[in-house]
Amino acid sequence: MNEQPKSDRPTTRRTFLRNGARIAAMTGLGALAGVVANRSTAEGWVWQIDPQKCLRCGNCATKCVLEQSAVKCVHAFAMCGYCNLCTGYFEPEPNALTTAAENQLCPTGAIQRSFIEDPYYEYKIDEQLCIGCAKCVEGCSRFGNGSLFLQIRHDRCVHCNECAIARTCPGDAFRRVPASQPYLLKTTHAH
Amino acid sequence: MLATLALLTFSSLAEPRFPPPDFSETNHQLPITTTPAARAEWLQYLDVAVLAGCLGVAVWLIHKHRSRRGVFWLSLCSLAYFGFWRKGCICAIGAPQNIILGLCEAGYTVPLTVIAFFALPLIVALFAGRAFCAGVCPHGALQDLLIIKPLKVPAWLEHALGILPFIFLGFGLAFAATGTGFPICRYDPIVPIFRLNGPGLLIALAALTLLLGMFVGRPYCRFLCPYGALLKLAALASKWRVRVTPDVCTQCQLCANACPFGAMREPSPGTIAPKLLTPERRRLGWLVLLVPALIVGGAWLGGRLAVPVSRLNPTVELAERYLAQQKSPVNYGVMTPETLALQRAEHDPEALLKSAADLQQRFRRACLAFGGWVGLVLGVKLVSLSLRTLRTDFEPDRGACFACARCFRSCPQELVRIGQLPASELPSSASIATPVKA
Numbered sequence: 173m174n175e176q177p178k179s180d181r182p183t184t185r186r187t188f189l190r191n192g193a194r195i196a197a198m199t200g201l202g203a204l205a206g207v208v209a210n211r212s213t214a215e216g217w218v219w220q221i222d223p224q225k226c227l228r229c230g231n232c233a234t235k236c237v238l239e240q241s242a243v244k245c246v247h248a249f250a251m252c253g254y255c256n257l258c259t260g261y262f263e264p265e266p267n268a269l270t271t272a273a274e275n276q277l278c279p280t281g282a283i284q285r286s287f288i289e290d291p292y293y294e295y296k297i298d299e300q301l302c303i304g305c306a307k308c309v310e311g312c313s314r315f316g317n318g319s320l321f322l323q324i325r326h327d328r329c330v331h332c333n334e335c336a337i338a339r340t341c342p343g344d345a346f347r348r349v350p351a352s353q354p355y356l357l358k359t360t361h362a363h
Numbered sequence: 364m365l366a367t368l369a370l371l372t373f374s375s376l377a378e379p380r381f382p383p384p385d386f387s388e389t390n391h392q393l394p395i396t397t398t399p400a401a402r403a404e405w406l407q408y409l410d411v412a413v414l415a416g417c418l419g420v421a422v423w424l425i426h427k428h429r430s431r432r433g434v435f436w437l438s439l440c441s442l443a444y445f446g447f448w449r450k451g452c453i454c455a456i457g458a459p460q461n462i463i464l465g466l467c468e469a470g471y472t473v474p475l476t477v478i479a480f481f482a483l484p485l486i487v488a489l490f491a492g493r494a495f496c497a498g499v500c501p502h503g504a505l506q507d508l509l510i511i512k513p514l515k516v517p518a519w520l521e522h523a524l525g526i527l528p529f530i531f532l533g534f535g536l537a538f539a540a541t542g543t544g545f546p547i548c549r550y551d552p553i554v555p556i557f558r559l560n561g562p563g564l565l566i567a568l569a570a571l572t573l574l575l576g577m578f579v580g581r582p583y584c585r586f587l588c589p590y591g592a593l594l595k596l597a598a599l600a601s602k603w604r605v606r607v608t609p610d611v612c613t614q615c616q617l618c619a620n621a622c623p624f625g626a627m628r629e630p631s632p633g634t635i636a637p638k639l640l641t642p643e644r645r646r647l648g649w650l651v652l653l654v655p656a657l658i659v660g661g662a663w664l665g666g667r668l669a670v671p672v673s674r675l676n677p678t679v680e681l682a683e684r685y686l687a688q689q690k691s692p693v694n695y696g697v698m699t700p701e702t703l704a705l706q707r708a709e710h711d712p713e714a715l716l717k718s719a720a721d722l723q724q725r726f727r728r729a730c731l732a733f734g735g736w737v738g739l740v741l742g743v744k745l746v747s748l749s750l751r752t753l754r755t756d757f758e759p760d761r762g763a764c765f766a767c768a769r770c771f772r773s774c775p776q777e778l779v780r781i782g783q784l785p786a787s788e789l790p791s792s793a794s795i796a797t798p799v800k801a
């Protein structure tokens with residue numbers, strides 16, 4: 173048929189160039205991957221909040237890429253004073269120390285208060301309800317033992333390459349931590 | 364003020380304000396603070412294995428089996444796995460940012476998985492073209508699904524918009540190199556769909572992209588995807604090209620309109636008189652000389668913009684706000700995240716100002732490089748526009764072709780190969796005088 177005579181010269185020249193480019197690219201890619209891999213770990217990184225740096229600003233409730241923020245309040249029970257007048261649970265000037273909604277600081281009623289023994293009460297977080305607004309954390313840190321604090325919950329977090337809350341965090345409290353130790357739990361209320 | 368001071372000194376003692384009870388009466392057991400684990404380690408190896416497997420299958424489907432249906436089902440699987448199951452994160456598109464951050468920041472190590480996601484699709488592209496785009500990338504798969512009536516984008520617009528991915532790539536890398544963030548991930552217009560979630564603006568952008576995608580094939584891939592820019596470069600040097608026809612092209616022109624992405628190229632018109640070539644050569648010479656000038660100009664402009672751009676970094680921005688506050692103090696009033704940050708700055712201004720100065724230095728270098736890169740991209744585009752490629756057959760452009768395999772069945776030779784057309788009914792170029800719309 174009318175297959176045009178292939179002009180050999182440009183074809184071979186182009187093939188030659190292409191092969192050269194490919195070899196160069198492979199070498200470059202290999203070198204790059206090598207340099208980066210040299211410092212790399214098999215382990216992945218996840219984001220976490222350093223509770224000592226958290227300023228309780230409220231961004232965590234709204235800035236996560238998830239509609240229901242992956243950040244929740246957690247409670248270090250060993251640090252808790254089990255106070256009757258919990259400043260993380262009650263409004264600053266509560267009408268009464270009861271579980272009535274108007275007395276509570278938490279906008280969603282996510283903290284469950286239960287009587288343990290006189291005069292101690294236990295406070296547990298219902299993660300389904302908590303929106304990570306840090307209101308209770310602020311109350312507890314300011315006037316209490318600081319046993320309430322925020323953490324990214326890794327069963328909810330989708331592990332964004334760049335955490336959307338991290339870049340708006342005024343306390344610079346977000347950092348990458350090894351995936352095998354993905355929490356920065358509080359043990360002391362120190363500054 | 365005094366009260367806060369008192370509080371601060373009080374709380375700086377590690378002693379709790381209210382000693383935890385020992386529950387001598389009831390022997391109450393403290394509940395345990397739960398720590399749900401992050402994803403299991405082996406799952407990330409599964410991700411890499413699925414990536415490698417899908418890439419292999421894609422290459423086989425495109426080059427050996429030549430099956431559009433196969434590519435389609437493979438891309439659906441990838442969409443389900445990498446898109447809706449892995450929620451678009453881990454992804455090759457964002458990986459270049461991790462790589463450059465790993466190079467530029469000593470404290471950041473890139474996980475091996477991310478290196479694999481960065482390198483594997485590129486290596487495959489160097490040999491077999493953009494098999495990743497065809498069958499593995501969830502972004503591509505989603506847009507591919509939604510094509511209803513692809514319109515032809517005019518050549519000038521295609522060329523003009525075609526440089527955006529390269530510029531976005533440079534921007535993303537420059538930004539990531541300063542440690543400020545990953546804009547390629549931040550402004551990804553597809554991921555909110557995988558998550559069925561996201562900030563309002565991004566969801567609107569996602570909807571817009573999908574809507575546009577019904578009439579312009581793969582708009583994100585062609586006009587924004589920064590990883591696509593890398594794949595394009597790699598595919599230009601690919602060893603095996605995607606071929607419309609399984610064997611010979613009879614110039615029947617049936618495939619001319621088969622590609623929804625404008626990647627099909629026509630044979631070049633016969634030979635050109637040398638007389639006509641001379642002015643073209645001269646113009647090319649001038650353009651080649653223009654490239655270094657563009658690079659230098661771009662770098663200069665980039666350097667000038669470094670300081671304003673660096674304010675996008677929260678630390679630099681905070682330092683500037685701190686300095687402004689020192690000059691003319693304003694009362695904080697209600698505590699907002701911004702004022703809280705300012706308060707923090709006042710605790711240790713030296714450290715803040717120092718890290719801000721370091722960051723500005725990094726921004727200066729990054730902006731210089733980015734400006735130069737934009738100049739280079741523009742220059743190379745101009746040069747490439749006036750290059751002639753000698754083509755004897757209809758063939759997909761190596762760089763632009765997503766290897767989706769749609770066009771294969773438009774070729775009568777292919778129909779003969781798979782037995783859908785008797786060889787006797789092959790149209791020859793002689794029998795077709797006018798181009799036929801596919």
Ligand code: SF4
Nearest residue numbers: 278302303305306308
């Ligand atoms: S106050 Fe906010 S952070 Fe604390 S439990 Fe309620 S929703 Fe969660």
Ligand code: SF4
Nearest residue numbers: 236329330332335336
């Ligand atoms: S990494 Fe993403 S999902 Fe997790 S807390 Fe940050 S923004 Fe939310």
Ligand code: SF4
Nearest residue numbers: 496500503584588591
């Ligand atoms: S161009 Fe980008 S988004 Fe499109 S398929 Fe390729 S890698 Fe995916």
Ligand code: SF4
Nearest residue numbers: 622759764765768770
């Ligand atoms: S395989 Fe064919 S239809 Fe698909 S992108 Fe390449 S040229 Fe276009």
